[in-house]
Amino acid sequence: MPTVKGTLRVWLKEGALWKYEVATDITMQTPMGEMTMSPTRIVHVKDVGTTSVEIPAEAKQKLEAK
Numbered sequence: 001m002p003t004v005k006g007t008l009r010v011w012l013k014e015g016a017l018w019k020y021e022v023a024t025d026i027t028m029q030t031p032m033g034e035m036t037m038s039p040t041r042i043v044h045v046k047d048v049g050t051t052s053v054e055i056p057a058e059a060k061q062k063l064e065a066k
Helices: 057-064
Strands: 003-013 016-030 033-037 040-044
């Protein structure tokens, strides 16, 4: 059974999330012995509120019918 430990760090700018980091330490036994991995992911959040979605006309009609 692997052993997993992790940390989460968050950064706020003007009260809103703008970056986070997830760091993990994973240790497991393999046929060749103990193996350790320490992946880290950093995610930058940007362009919040700028996404637009175009709803196809057929979908609009079905939504309006309800």
